[in-house]
Amino acid sequence: MAAPNPAPILDDTLSFDAQGKYQRRVTYITTPEGVRLPFITATFAERLGAFILDYLIIIAAPVALILLFFILPFEQVDWKRAKGLGDILMILFFMAMFFVRTGYFMAFEMGPRAATPGKRVLKIRVIAHDGGHLTPVMVITRNMLREVEFYLPLTLMGMTMQGGGWVALSAFLWTLVLALLPLFNRDQARLGDFLGGTRVVHMPRQSLGIDLADTEADRRSGIIFTRAQIEAYGEKELGVLEEVLRERRPATMAAVATRIKTRIGWDDPKNTNDVPTDEAFLRAFYAALRAHLESRMLLGKRRKDKHDDVR
Amino acid sequence: MSDEEPAKPALQLKSQKFRDTREKDWRTLSRALDRLDQGKLNSFSTDELLNLPVLYRSAVSSLSMARSISLDRNLIGYLQGLCARAYMGIYGPHARFKDILTGYFGRQWPESVRRIGPEFLLSLACLVIGIVAGWLLCAGDQSWYSALVGEDMSGGRNLSASAADLKKTLEGSTDGLAVFSVFLMSHNTQVSIFAFALGVIAGIPTALLILHNGMLLGAMLWLFARQGLLVDFAGWLSIHGTTELLAIVLAGAAGFHMARRIMFPGNLTRKAALVDAGKLTGSVMLGVAIMLLLAGLLEGFGRQLITDTSARFGIGAVMLVTWIVYFTQVGRRLTLKFEEADHGRP
Known part of the structure; x- marks a missing residue:
């Protein structure tokens, strides 16, 4: 299983079309078998979204508990007599608060899905950067640092607003840099990720579609392109074309077909019955372009896009 | 297809x-x-x-x-x-309970505590200096006491309290003791996590936090000593305090270790040093949380039920000795193997 070197243009990014995004950053994890497995790095926005969702849950939990207290028929209880019950309720409340404030992230990330509910909604999860198991210690470290990354800036911001002076302000700015660390590094990792040796990755569910290049059908349709016509485009355009063909929106396909025809100087046959549909034309062109680019790729010549000089 | x-x-x-x-x-x-x-x-x-x-x-x-x-x-x-x-x-993350039990408690925890030895001494020094400073400040000027120990922390243990009042606070009471212990446990855990996490900022806030906690303690010691209740207070404190203070000192030590590795990564790259330090301090901190849970139980139940000062001292001392033996002795032989394996790596 000799892993071929990833081609240079795909090294840091992965062509990806599930959400119509062209390329996304990749975090490489070397698995214990020695394979470099690419994972899609979760963006700062995704992580922030997951955090906000989780935080809403954290805020809602005490409110829900108190509401529950009023909904349940506790007014029947004679508190002077049932002292033990009151104690137990208080203990449960404190335990729940403690869990929510300190243990929420840790407990969920130690679970089998390695993700909090918010992360699961955004399809992101935590992995170990060294390629091994995600251990409880890693999860603990990465989450304990939330204290300096989130709660401390928040506290200092409050102090600054209440007239804490320049000391509070400068401390706030300092911690703000720590909090915004994911914006300044390639892996978009926060401080807790660095210390815990973890990364957060995006794991979308993607189904395997049909292979669009149907060479047999193309041969029957009799659409043939010259080499010069095919060479007008590169890999990026092929990807866009694939996306258009998978979406199958007639208006888009018509527009794209027209643009391609203009660019490659394509003449439709005189007989209107022989004019292929937009989809048939695009699929034929896709198959021809892919066949050409893939055969060049085998020779180590990859053409990034239409402006690339590699032929 | x-x-x-x-x-x-x-x-x-x-x-x-x-x-x-x-x-x-x-x-x-x-x-x-x-x-x-x-x-x-x-x-x-x-x-x-x-x-x-x-x-x-x-x-x-x-x-x-x-x-x-x-x-x-x-x-x-x-x-x-x-x-x-x-x-x-x-x-994926499937930690097996038995592995955690033997791997973590049998080796990883005491081993990581041993590895942050110098930082532990520094953290301990901060606490001791804090205690002495708190005492001396209050002895020099009484008004320091109310400045150090806020009204919400003191719970009636203020300057105007008589010896009888103070003695009363040291007695056990079964009223809501479990609630109290859970509350203290969650509070202390949060303080420890904070002390640890602040280590990222060059460790200075960690030192201040430990010093402050020491000063609080020193001030209270002074207050009780003034009324001739020093031994009783120390007993009241020691039953859970040996575990709790050790946990807080360890949390501070973990913070200091992180600060040191960030500032002076040594032969490793800073990133690699961070991961290394994170693993080590994370292991320490997991143990700290467990210690604080134990301390909370001792405080909530043990202290309220056992009111005899010498018995309190006894339990506190037993806990302290247990911790010392555990941290210095457990997992030694395995540690050696572990280090050999570590050095054998290319």
């Missing part, structure tokens, strides 16, 4: 042939992973289980193959997702 004519034309792309031959395996793997996700591990037969790593490896090799011969983005995306899922299924 299912409704193909039997006679496949010779005109087929390499990437298509590749997909045709391997697609069945990918689908099998995907279905197996779906079952894993639903938590149906027990429904796998032995053959299926043994086949899983094989399928996983073949999917990974398919991915690297696809990336070098295919330009079908949907295919590459699918394979990437499949491999990632399979990797998670196989190397």
Whole structure:
């Protein structure tokens, strides 16, 4: 299983079309078998979204508990007599608060899905950067640092607003840099990720579609392109074309077909019955372009896009 | 791809042939992973289980193959997702309880505490200096006491309290003791986590936090000593305090260790030093949380039920000795092996 070197243009990014995004950053994890497995790095926005969702849950939990207290028929209880019950309720409340404030992230990330509910909604999860198991210690470290990354800036911001002076302000700015660390590094990792040796990755569910290049059908349709016509485009355009063909929106396909025809100087046959549909034309062109680019790729010549000089 | 004519034309792309031959395996793997996700591990037969790593490896090799011969983005995306899922299924976070018990308590925890020895001394020094300073400040000027010990912390233990009042606070009372212990445990854990996490900022806030806690303690010691209740107070404190203070000092030490490794990464790159320090201090902190839980129980139940000062001292001393022996002795032999294995690595 000799892993071929990833081609240079795909090294840091992965062509990806599930959400119509062209390329996304990749975090490489070397698995214990020695394979470099690419994972899609979760963006700062995704992580922030997951955090906000989780935080809403954290805020809602005490409110829900108190509401529950009023909904349940506790007014029947004679508190002077049932002292033990009151104690137990208080203990449960404190335990729940403690869990929510300190243990929420840790407990969920130690679970089998390695993700909090918010992360699961955004399809992101935590992995170990060294390629091994995600251990409880890693999860603990990465989450304990939330204290300096989130709660401390928040506290200092409050102090600054209440007239804490320049000391509070400068401390706030300092911690703000720590909090915004994911914006300044390639892996978009926060401080807790660095210390815990973890990364957060995006794991979308993607189904395997049909292979669009149907060479047999193309041969029957009799659409043939010259080499010069095919060479007008590169890999990026092929990807866009694939996306258009998978979406199958007639208006888009018509527009794209027209643009391609203009660019490659394509003449439709005189007989209107022989004019292929937009989809048939695009699929034929896709198959021809892919066949050409893939055969060049085998020779180590990859053409990034239409402006690339590699032929 | 299912409704193909039997006679496949010779005109087929390499990437298509590749997909045709391997697609069945990918689908099998995907279905197996779906079952894993639903938590149906027990429904796998032995053959299926043994086949899983094989399928996983073949999917990974398919991915690297696809990336070098295919330009079908949907295919590459699918394979990437499949491999990632399979990797998670196989190397996901499944900590087994027994492994944690022997691995963590038998080796990892005492070992990591030993490795932050110098920082532990520094943290301890901060606490001791804090205690002495708190005492001396209050002895020099009484008004320091109310400045150090806020009204909400003092709980009636203020300057105007008489010896009898103070003595009363030291007695056990069963009123709401469990509630109190849970509250204290969560509060102390938060303080410890904070002391640890603040280590990231060069460790100075950690030192201040430990000093402050020491001063608080020193001030209270002074207050009780003034009324001739020093021994009683020390007993009241020691039953849980030996565990609790040790935990807080350890948390501070973990913070200092992190600060040191960030500022002086040594031979490693800063990133590698961070990961290393994170692992070490994380192990310490998990133990700190456990110690604080124990201290909370001792404080909530033990202290309220046992009111005899010498018995309180006894329990506190036993706890302290237990911790010292545990941290210095447990996991020694295994540690040696562990280090050898570490050095053997290229």
